[in-house]
Amino acid sequence: MKRLDIHEWDDIFYNMTVKEGLSKWDYIKVVWVDNSNQWCICYRDEILENGFKTEMQALDRCEYLETIL
Secondary structure, three states, X not given: OEOOOHHHHHHXXXXXXXXXXXXXXXXXXXXXXXOOOEEEEEEOOEEEEEEEOOHHHHHHHHHHHHHHO
């Protein structure tokens, strides 16, 4: 299971908003990855965090990040 710390998430959101002009959550998606049988939080084609057993766990993580950043 891969989890980014808050500073890494802050850098990701900074790059999205300042360098690319995107809203924080425009391209952050929760997706099911068949070959790993787990839910992941992705930015475009890159998996940022993985290892979620349910979609709700991944969405809860996104909600948590949204509230603290």
